[in-house]
Structures are given as C-alpha cells and as structure tokens.
Amino acid sequence: MLDIKTIEKLESIATPFYYYDMDLFRRTIDHVAEMAERYNIKIHYAVKANVERRLLEEISAKGFGADCVSGNEVLHAHDCGFPADKIVFAGVGKSDKEIYNSLKLGIEAFNCESLQELYVINEMAHIHGVKARVSVRINPDIDAHTHKYVTTGLYENKFGISQHEFEKLIDILKKSENIQFYGLHFHIGSQITRVDEVFALECQRVNEIVAYFERQGLKVDNINLGGGLGVDYDDPDENPIADFETWFQTISDNIVKRDDQTVHVEPGRSLVAQCATLISRVLFVKSGETKNFLIMDAGMNDLIRPALYGAYHKIENLSAAQRTFFPTHQAYDIVGPVCESSDVWGAGRLLPLSVRGDIMAIRSTGAYGQVMASRYNMKDLAPSVFSDAIENAPEAVDYFE
Ligand SMILES: Cc1ncc(COP(=O)(O)O)c(C=O)c1O
Numbered sequence: 001m002l003d004i005k006t007i008e009k010l011e012s013i014a015t016p017f018y019y020y021d022m023d024l025f026r027r028t029i030d031h032v033a034e035m036a037e038r039y040n041i042k043i044h045y046a047v048k049a050n051v052e053r054r055l056l057e058e059i060s061a062k063g064f065g066a067d068c069v070s071g072n073e074v075l076h077a078h079d080c081g082f083p084a085d086k087i088v089f090a091g092v093g094k095s096d097k098e099i100y101n102s103l104k105l106g107i108e109a110f111n112c113e114s115l116q117e118l119y120v121i122n123e124m125a126h127i128h129g130v131k132a133r134v135s136v137r138i139n140p141d142i143d144a145h146t147h148k149y150v151t152t153g154l155y156e157n158k159f160g161i162s163q164h165e166f167e168k169l170i171d172i173l174k175k176s177e178n179i180q181f182y183g184l185h186f187h188i189g190s191q192i193t194r195v196d197e198v199f200a201l202e203c204q205r206v207n208e209i210v211a212y213f214e215r216q217g218l219k220v221d222n223i224n225l226g227g228g229l230g231v232d233y234d235d236p237d238e239n240p241i242a243d244f245e246t247w248f249q250t251i252s253d254n255i256v257k258r259d260d261q262t263v264h265v266e267p268g269r270s271l272v273a274q275c276a277t278l279i280s281r282v283l284f285v286k287s288g289e290t291k292n293f294l295i296m297d298a299g300m301n302d303l304i305r306p307a308l309y310g311a312y313h314k315i316e317n318l319s320a321a322q323r324t325f326f327p328t329h330q331a332y333d334i335v336g337p338v339c340e341s342s343d344v345w346g347a348g349r350l351l352p353l354s355v356r357g358d359i360m361a362i363r364s365t366g367a368y369g370q371v372m373a374s375r376y377n378m379k380d381l382a383p384s385v386f387s388d389a390i391e392n393a394p395e396a397v398d399y400f401e
Pocket residue numbers: 046049067090091152187189190191226227228229266267268269270367
C-alpha cells in the first residue's frame with residue numbers, strides 16, 4: 001500500500017497513467033538475478049510483457065538476455081542495451097524484413113516455429129553469406145492449466161513444431177548449411193500457478209525430446225524451458241515478488257542435463273507485473289436501476305486484459321483510504337469510458353463510498369498493460385510515471401479555475 005504523501009502527489013497528476021514502483025521493480029530483478037545464479041539458469045526477459053525503456057535498460061544492465069517476438073522488439077531491445085548475442089527471436093510469423101534485420105544484427109538465435117521458416121532463414125542466410133543460429137520451438141502438447149488464450153503448448157495451438165514432423169525437421173537441420181543448430185525451445189503458456197506440477201511435467205517431456213534429438217545426432221547445447229511463472233493478482237501486497245525459488249527448484253529437480261548444456265527461461269509477466277499500477281480517476285458516480293456505477297477515466301484502451309481475458313485486477317480507492325471518517329462500503333460496477341459494454345474493470349466490487357475525483361489504483365498492471373494499449377475512441381495513451389521521478393509527471397489541470 002502507498003504512503004499518504006505519495007497518494008497526495010498521485011492525486012495531483014493528470015490521469016490516467018501507469019505508476020511504476022521502481023523500488024519493487026529493482027527488488028524483483030535483483031532477486032531473480034540471485035536465484036538465476038544460484039540455480040545456474042539463464043534469463044531472457046520476454047520483452048512483449050512491457051517495452052518501457054527504463055525497465056529494459058535496467059534489465060539489460062543486470063546481464064539478462066531478451067526474448068523477442070517481433071523484429072521491432074529485437075531492434076528496441078538492442079537499443080535498450082541488450083547485446084545482439086543475448087537476443088532470441090520467437091514467433092510463428094516472422095516477416096522477411098524481420099528475419100533480415102535480425103540476421104544483420106547477429107542475434108543469439110532464432111526460435112523457429114515451422115519447417116518452412118527454417119528453409120527461409122537458411123536461404124536468406126546463404127544469400128547474405130552468414131550462418132544463423134537456430135533453436136527449434138517444439139510443441140510438447142502439455143496443458144499448462146491456465147486461461148485458454150494464454151496456453152501455447154497444446155497441439156491445438158499454432159505454436160511450435162510437433163512430433164509428426166520431427167523426422168523431416170532433423171533432416172532439414174542436418175542439411176541446411178547456413179543454419180547452426182543452437183538448441184530446443186519450448187513454451188507452454190503464461191500465468192502458470194500450478195508451478196511444481198506443470199513445470200515438472202514440462203521437464204519430463206523435454207528430457208525425452210532432448211534425448212531423442214541427441215540420438216539422431218543433433219547435440220542440444222541449449223534447452224529453453226519457456227512457460228511463464230504466475231503472479232498473485234488477488235493479493236499483490238502479500239506476494240509482490242513471484243515464487244522464483246519454487247520455479248527454479250522444480251526445474252533443477254526435474255531437468256536432466258549435462259554440464260555442457262545450458263538451461264534458459266524467459267519470464268515476462270513475473271518480472272514486471274507487480275511493479276505498475278494503473279491510476280485512474282472517478283469521473284462520475286451513477287445509480288443505475290439495479291447497480292451503482294463508478295465511471296473511470298481509464299478504459300479498455302489503456303488495459304485490455306479484463307475485456308480480452310476476463311482478467312481480474314485488484315482495485316483500490318486511494319483517495320477514500322485517506323478520509324478520516326469511517327467509510328461506508330458499497331458494491332460498485334467499476335467501468336471505463338469506452339463505448340463498449342465489455343469496458344468493465346470489475347463488477348460488484350465492494351469499495352468505500354467513492355466520489356467524483358477520487359483516484360483509484362488498478363493493481364498488478366505492469367505486464368501486458370501499456371504494451372497492449374490502443375488509441376481506440378481516439379483516447380490519449382496513458383503515460384508512465386516513475387516513483388523515482390514523480391516530480392516530472394504532468395499536473396492535472398483544473399478546468400474550473
Ligand atoms: C514465446 C514466449 N516467451 C515468453 C513469454 C512470456 O511469458 P510470461 O509473460 O508468462 O512470463 C511468452 C508469453 O506468452 C511467449 O509466448
């Protein structure tokens with residue numbers, strides 16, 4: 001919970017905006033760096049979760065690599081300090097331009113997702129006289145027990161190459177002269193909370209697949225165990241840092257690896273989700289026929305997760321928390337201003353009596369928030385405000401003065 005002085009400052013800033021708690025962010029990445037060293041696991045930050053330059057610069061300075069899913073993410077990560085040889089590039093649909101730019105940059109590896117992609121990369125690398133390092137993304141057909149929109153490792157998903165193509169795949173890898181086989185890549189889904197069960201299963205499947213590839217004469221130097229660690233959206237104050245220790249311990253207990261093999265993971269959400277809060281202001285309080293509505297100035301254009309996935313975010317009235325009288329609580333449907341019925345932050349949420357002008361905290365919004373923002377309804381994009389540079393934030397304008 002924020003202290004009174006910070007809340008007072010936040011109240012004076014033009015809303016909506018993303019407030020970054022840089023202290024929590026740094027504690028998170030320090031903790032991850034310590035755990036990664038202890039368990040000898042290499043980290044590639046999944047840039048798709050949040051591309052904010054200040055965060056990327058601090059993550060790259062920690063020595064982590066970057067996991068990108070578009071050519072522009074590759075270029076941006078490089079620009080924010082990630083060395084080319086620490087950038088991997090996944091994604092089912094890499095365009096020729098994206099492949100060319102990444103080849104030119106000399107990235108650590110392409111995580112290839114189809115046989116045709118391998119042909120294309122090999123051919124382009126040949127024409128430009130370079131050798132491309134390539135990991136192959138395998139679809140391991142594992143249920144990550146998460147939301148179906150963020151499950152990636154089942155045969156019904158579009159990602160990776162599945163078992164029925166392994167023979168052809170191995171043949172292509174052996175015959176492609178401009179491809180250097182770098183390793184195997186897996187990704188099974190995001191917001192995984194059944195950590196020990198799901199990652200143990202992934203490791204067992206990976207062990208079998210790695211052994212199969214090596215029996216076919218392809219040495220697997222790098223094993224990338226993608227699958228995103230879940231964060232606590234219900235109680236971010238109780239669990240501000242995700243349980244990296246259980247995650248890495250599970251991997252270490254279950255993966256079979258030699259000393260000359262490197263294990264990689266690619267967390268996005270768990271590095272950044274809890275460090276940001278979307279701050280929004282109550283525009284109007286409206287009594288509907290059956291409900292009370294709080295109409296906020298932040299909408300689904302600022303954070304689409306609730307509308308897209310039905311995602312839950314904890315919501316607090318920061319201004320009401322300052323009021324000295326004992327607050328009455330009331331159930332509200334908290335909604336945004338966008339002209340869509342799905343623009344709802346939360347239905348029937350119990351909050352202290354709220355009034356026009358109160359500022360509200362929509363918690364745990366550092367991942368898949370700002371990166372998915374749009375200008376739908378021609379709304380302005382919510383800017384970033386950093387806890388260590390709060391004085392630079394734009395002041396709210398009083399139009400009644
Ligand atoms: C290939 C790949 N890597 C990494 C991630 C990051 O996952 P998370 O944000 O859950 O850590 C994703 C997310 O879906 C992904 O598709």
